[in-house]
Amino acid sequence: xxxxxxxxxxxxxxxxxxxxxxxxxxxxxxxxxxxxxxxxxxxxxxxxxxxxxxxxxxxxxxxxxxxxxxxxxxxxxxxxxxxxxxxxxxxxxxxxxxxxxxxxxxxxxxxxxxxxxxxxxxxxxxxxxxxxxxxxxxxxxxxxxxxxxxxxxxxxxxxxxxxxxxxxxxxxxxxxxxxxxxxxxxxxxxxxxxxxxxxxxxxxxxxxxxxxxxxxxxxxxxxxxxxxxxxxxxxxxxxxxxxxxxxxxxxxxxxxxxxxxxxxxxxxxxxxxxxxxxxxxxxxxxxxxxxxxxxxxxxxxxxxxxxxxxxxxxxxxxxxxxxxxxxxxxxxxxxxxxxxxxxxxxxxxxxxxxxxxxxxxxxxxxxxxxxxxxxxxxxxxxxxxxxxxxxxxxxxxxxxxxxxxxxxxxxxxxxxxxxxxxxxxxxxxxxxxxxxxxxxxxxxxxxxxxxxxxxxxxxxxxxxxxxxxxxxxxxxxxxxxxxxxxxxxxxxxxxxxxxxxxxxxxxxxxxxxxxxxxxxxxxxxxxxxxxxxxxxxxxxxxxxxxxxxxxxxxxxxxxxxxxxxxxxxxxxxxxxxxxxxxxxxxxxxxxxxxxxxxxxxxxxxxxxxxxxxxxxxxxxxxxxxxxxxxxxxxxxxxxxxxxxxxxxxxxxxxxxxxxxxxxxxxxxxxxxxxxxxxxxxxxxxxxxxxxxxxxxxxxxxxxxxxxxxxxxxxxxxxxxxxxxxxxxxxxxxxxxxxxxxxxxxxxxxxxxxxxxxxxxxxxxxxxxxxxxxxxxxxxxxxxxxxxxxxxxxxxxxxxxxxxxxxxxxxxxxxxxxxxxxxxxxxxxxxxxxxxxxxxxxxxxxxxxxxxxxxxxxxxxxxxxxxxx
Amino acid sequence: xxxxxxxxxxxxxxxxxxxxxxxxxxxxxxxxxxxxxxxxxxxxxxxxxxxxxxxxxxxxxxxxxxxxxxxxxxxxxxxxxxxxxxxxxxxxxxxxxxxxxxxxxxxxxxxxxxxxxxxxxxxxx
Numbered sequence: 001x002x003x004x005x006x007x008x009x010x011x012x013x014x015x016x017x018x019x020x021x022x023x024x025x026x027x028x029x030x031x032x033x034x035x036x037x038x039x040x041x042x043x044x045x046x047x048x049x050x051x052x053x054x055x056x057x058x059x060x061x062x063x064x065x066x067x068x069x070x071x072x073x074x075x076x077x078x079x080x081x082x083x084x085x086x087x088x089x090x091x092x093x094x095x096x097x098x099x100x101x102x103x104x105x106x107x108x109x110x111x112x113x114x115x116x117x118x119x120x121x122x123x124x125x126x127x128x129x130x131x132x133x134x135x136x137x138x139x140x141x142x143x144x145x146x147x148x149x150x151x152x153x154x155x156x157x158x159x160x161x162x163x164x165x166x167x168x169x170x171x172x173x174x175x176x177x178x179x180x181x182x183x184x185x186x187x188x189x190x191x192x193x194x195x196x197x198x199x200x201x202x203x204x205x206x207x208x209x210x211x212x213x214x215x216x217x218x219x220x221x222x223x224x225x226x227x228x229x230x231x232x233x234x235x236x237x238x239x240x241x242x243x244x245x246x247x248x249x250x251x252x253x254x255x256x257x258x259x260x261x262x263x264x265x266x267x268x269x270x271x272x273x274x275x276x277x278x279x280x281x282x283x284x285x286x287x288x289x290x291x292x293x294x295x296x297x298x299x300x301x302x303x304x305x306x307x308x309x310x311x312x313x314x315x316x317x318x319x320x321x322x323x324x325x326x327x328x329x330x331x332x333x334x335x336x337x338x339x340x341x342x343x344x345x346x347x348x349x350x351x352x353x354x355x356x357x358x359x360x361x362x363x364x365x366x367x368x369x370x371x372x373x374x375x376x377x378x379x380x381x382x383x384x385x386x387x388x389x390x391x392x393x394x395x396x397x398x399x400x401x402x403x404x405x406x407x408x409x410x411x412x413x414x415x416x417x418x419x420x421x422x423x424x425x426x427x428x429x430x431x432x433x434x435x436x437x438x439x440x441x442x443x444x445x446x447x448x449x450x451x452x453x454x455x456x457x458x459x460x461x462x463x464x465x466x467x468x469x470x471x472x473x474x475x476x477x478x479x480x481x482x483x484x485x486x487x488x489x490x491x492x493x494x495x496x497x498x499x500x501x502x503x504x505x506x507x508x509x510x511x512x513x514x515x516x517x518x519x520x521x522x523x524x525x526x527x528x529x530x531x532x533x534x535x536x537x538x539x540x541x542x543x544x545x546x547x548x549x550x551x552x553x554x555x556x557x558x559x560x561x562x563x564x565x566x567x568x569x570x571x572x573x574x575x576x577x578x579x580x581x582x583x584x585x586x587x588x589x590x591x592x593x594x595x596x597x598x599x600x601x602x603x604x605x606x607x608x609x610x611x612x613x614x615x616x617x618x619x620x621x622x623x624x625x626x627x628x629x630x631x632x633x634x635x636x637x638x639x640x641x642x643x644x645x646x647x648x649x650x651x652x653x654x655x656x657x658x659x660x661x662x663x664x665x666x667x668x669x670x671x672x673x674x675x676x677x678x679x680x681x682x683x684x685x686x687x688x689x690x691x692x693x694x695x696x697x698x699x700x701x702x703x704x705x706x707x708x709x710x711x712x713x714x715x716x717x718x719x720x721x722x723x724x725x726x727x728x729x730x731x732x733x734x735x736x737x738x739x740x741x742x743x744x745x746x747x748x749x750x751x752x753x754x755x756x757x758x759x760x761x762x763x764x765x766x767x768x769x770x771x772x773x774x775x776x777x778x779x780x781x782x783x784x785x786x787x788x789x790x791x792x793x794x795x796x797x798x799x800x801x802x803x804x805x806x807x808x809x810x811x812x813x814x815x816x817x818x819x820x821x822x823x824x825x826x827x828x829x830x831x832x833x834x835x836x837x838x839x840x841x842x843x844x845x846x847x848x849x850x851x852x853x854x855x856x857x858x859x860x861x862x863x864x865x866x867x868x
Numbered sequence: 869x870x871x872x873x874x875x876x877x878x879x880x881x882x883x884x885x886x887x888x889x890x891x892x893x894x895x896x897x898x899x900x901x902x903x904x905x906x907x908x909x910x911x912x913x914x915x916x917x918x919x920x921x922x923x924x925x926x927x928x929x930x931x932x933x934x935x936x937x938x939x940x941x942x943x944x945x946x947x948x949x950x951x952x953x954x955x956x957x958x959x960x961x962x963x964x965x966x967x968x969x970x971x972x973x974x975x976x977x978x979x980x981x982x983x984x985x986x987x988x989x990x991x992x993x
Contacts, residue, residue, distance in 0.1 A: 023925075027928075027929075027932065030932070031928040031931075031932065034904075034905050034924075034928060034956070034957055035905070035924035035925065035928055036924075037905070037906065037956060038905045038906040038909060038924040038927065038928075039924050041906040042906070042909070042924075057921070057923055058923060060923075061923030061924070061925040061926055062925050064925070064926070065923075065925030065926050065928075065929045066925065068929060069929055069932075
């Protein structure tokens, strides 16, 4: 129909023609002309009357019948795709498995991302909650009382301010005494979270006053565990080490603000104000006014803190104080690791899609006879392209379903590892975000898998060449090029993943090999809490007797006590003043780890005494100290440190001078990963705490010692709580669980990527060999040896692999800065790691290429030529 | 694309029952002889006194399915009669199509007989 003819048509018919674009292209091609003619006749018949009714009927007809035609076509395509996959079960199974792996890995990684970084915190309007983030000398720290008091008084932009401080109580009675960690909270701290107790109430104003009622709020888990979920617990008195406390309420399940707290007691601000102004012990939180942004709150807080610093100049540590959304503060330690894991999983998914795309494309070109027949019978380009996409959609759906089954099977096991150590607010339950993610990933997979083969097939020249059965012709070469590009992409992404995984693995191994400077292999540790009936004046005798009992246990060679478990990052940091050196402002004073230790501590941990002596029980309150070798070398190089004097704490506090009586080898007492400070040890006889950590050198497994230890300690002091019993090896493992977990995850992803890529390399070499059967047959007929043929095939495979490896290496070098900070003991361009990974990939590619190469070398050239 | 109808010549007409109402009317319209699309539309409208007016989308969707099932076939282009457009496509009822139409009418007759037997409709209607 020419343009002139269409101009003669009534406008109504032209409008109707445009409506016909609602129909599928094939249907339109077949029937549009007839439909237009039919409409034209009807318009001519009914024109002038019932025009509105005609158009209404026509629009309804187009809407209904076009939808039906599209549905018919979809059903037909789905049937065709299913038939195709049923006829090639191995292809369907391989593709579904590869996609399922990619989708399952992505879903699990997204579940972790969702549960940690995306899901709202379990508090109403959680986006208005902020934390006062304090950093001192690169480490997380807390506020001092003067700082908190100023905040509480003047933070106008934050509607509610609350403070928390660590508390610890010994719960007496059945089943056994137990030392439990909890929190002192200021008035309104818990209510600003807008979470109400499930039983009882919050604290009253009176209970926050000096002399107020002794009350406690229990966590749901503690209430269940120690009190059997007693519904009448509110109002009852419970026995603790210090005094009986009345339970006023129970918090909801999973509530453990701020860090897995098991109970809450009211903070008395008068008592807090008596704490030394340099002691950092308060965590601050707040809820913003509806109209206040975090930036506004931040600038307000900074102004207040500057005022505080000016007022308390000499007693201010050098700190950075910030206001952060609560979620950001909670997730900062894990954010980069989770995002990196998501990135790695994204690569695995891309590799899987490229792999299936390869398979589809290779299959499409081997189905050229079918395609050319269909093209000859009138199937349009768009029809064939649509069927490619439908086939990839079916594969993606099957892969998605299989991936979901895989996720349901392995997710609990993987998440159990994280959940055991994850903060209380993390939630990995299914939600609509995860389901939407699975849907989107399947859709994306459909597109990624189908787009390259669809574009290739949609090239009419290709179909034309298919019609001519152009094996080894330009269509075949074009397809081989695209397949090569896809495999190149897979290899380079795999190399990138493997390099990152390799660097993380070596870094983790370096971390494990860090010399902690003490024996952690045959040492146990536990927390022992004596009852409050033990008077401070008698505590040393109890400690000595307790250690003697523990040291007398079978298999135990030595026992001691300490204020902090090594490597637990709980060490107290204190300012150090050295006699004879200038006294500085607090913010400029160096800091050291301060540990209290009993006699025998160094012997138990195999920390050699370099000079001087160990503590003795007879030292009692003598002002003595033991320092480590690094500190001695720093302040008294080339001289003996024995007899020198040091002072701990802010200079203006006028703490007593301590005389150095011993020097021990330096050890990592605080952390495996952070830059370690020097350590000053003070005798445990200086402090009269009822609770301390025991370190015990023993060859016996800890689980078999728990009840024995409790019995021995009960025999000394009665009703002693024993908890946190573990080996020092386990303490060290706990410290590294996060790098261990993410290293393992990356490792698994990298191995999956390598396997999928190996399948891809095998696929393209097989395809290439099939396409060149004639070529190889001629070579063999002309005298080429089998070895020569194998070498020829391997050379082309290794050339492609080499390019992919080079691209992967360049990518890893370019992105190396992203993981540089996570690495311990090596750089992101570590030569050994790069060499190992490149070697593994090249060897894998060579081995997977060998099979089709050997097959080609063994084929009978006469048979091959006849088949052609 | 039309399937070869030879295959369908051996199919059982009963397997197509029940036939949708609009499809039956198309078969009836073609029982008199070949017709093009608009001709079928007019015939159906006239026979049902305007109660059933097939629109082009519905008609050609049904024609497509009838062609695929082998109940109708497209005939060779014939020279146009006066007043007819020779570019139009004409359709013819196949043997199978006729059998299916008859089978459907027989089914409807049987249903009518049962309704008369139950007294739902008077005998003789």
